[in-house]
Amino acid sequence: MRQITATQAAALLQDGDTLLIGGSGGGHAVPDALLAAVGERFRRTGEPRGITAVHPVGLGDGKTRGAGHLAQRGLLKRVASGTFVNSPGIARLALDEEIEAYTMPQGAMSQLMREMAAGRPGLLTKIGLHTFVDPRLGGARQSARATEDLIELVRFRGEDYLFYKPYQVNVAFLRGSAADEDGNISMEHEAVTLEMLSMAQATRRMGGIVVAQVRRIVPSGSLHPKMVKVPGILVDAVVVDADQWQTYETQDSPAYSGHLRVALEDVPRLPPGPRRVVARRGALELFEGAICNLGSGISTGIANVAAEEGILRRICLTNEQGNIGGAPASGNEAGAAMSPDAQVDQPYQFDFYDGGGLDLAFLSFAEFDAEGNVNVSRFGGRIVGPGGFINISQGAGSVVFGGTLTAGGAPKAVERVEQVTFSGPYARTRGQRVLYVTERAVFQLGEAGPELTEIAPGADIEADVIAAMGFRPRISPALRRMDTELFAEGPMGLAAKLQGRPPRAALKRFAMAQAAE
16 A cells, blocks of 8 residues: 655646546535645646546535646646535636536436446446436536537337436545554444445556545554455555544534534424425424435425424434434535434445435425426526435425425426426326425425415415415315414324324335235
């Protein structure tokens, strides 16, 4: 194993190289010291130029760290990522047409790393069909300069699929907790493990260079083999950053890494307001044993409501980065989870999602339209990207989109969304149950688009709901008032309500097993 400095690692990149970067969101396993060294080298020397950066998850602190270190004119030629939300500098370069910008489903990119490692031609999947990722609707492009087709629409066995093409990787920057003297990398203090192994395997297969950033070096043979996430045979060099934090905000949380179990009931209570109302109405969809995903934004409040109601241990909350159980973190630390029951690699989590493993998905919306389409990826002059949204929303049995009906007085229910991140018509053909929950009304996807099914107590249909929308929805003949307890101060007795609801997912699996015998 060769130990080098971050400056030496940055010098490995040549003009036009493709750099594969591990990590997630607000600092989870992000090799920040390596990225910072690349940014510093470019400021000092003007090199390297025209590199392609590939990372399945958005990287950054929402300011200048993570992928933000690379957000310099001339350094980047192309960026392919799940989202730019963590790195506004990258989004600005895309908006200014300074780079070729693509945002793709996080799960598809994660699984593609595994395909590349195996030498397969690419990833064939239905994930992304009928969204802006579909070549018929844009091919994941977020800038006019992005002219190459990175995704193809193919016909296979009489059905439409998307084919995600592989990348030729020159250098991979990964991160772990420790490296032994043979280069074996552990990740025992990280909140996520992601696809670090697949990235290393893919890069090695292509003859590229794998560099791992770690906090410390330990003697050979001191790492338990089950702790080793990336074996030393795949690692070319190690960079030690003794000041490496677990995230950009937390130096070390044993609850994130699984070294400490904390009381899940300690999750803070949501303050009164629209966010609390939306989260509480979404939580009414829960049932005993439900396996769920919580998206970012307003939908993370489901965990707070479940804790307040004392039902957090009676459901299973997951996140796409690989945490199963516990209480998913929110804000800048989304991707971690407090006291998870299990942590699996991200590609396998998305296998579970894509295969229909989720009973419920709670996701936020930036806008939804008259056809039931939802947009979270590009709106209001911002490029965000889909992250795991497309995998999650297409794979879940039921989807609950949450958000306020207006933002700054402007409607979020519009005639036509700016970018389709979720297709209402496609969901309808697949029999998904889809709700759009706001603080003053609830809609359900019907044959003609979102149908108004519930309205807040005291609210007027025309003045308070339809006047705040950009289209006129169909009004259900069974329209009712939203439960008054959603707007009350104390708990709404959700624990007792769950007792009367059968664990539908478990019963379904049991029935399928019985039928197979």
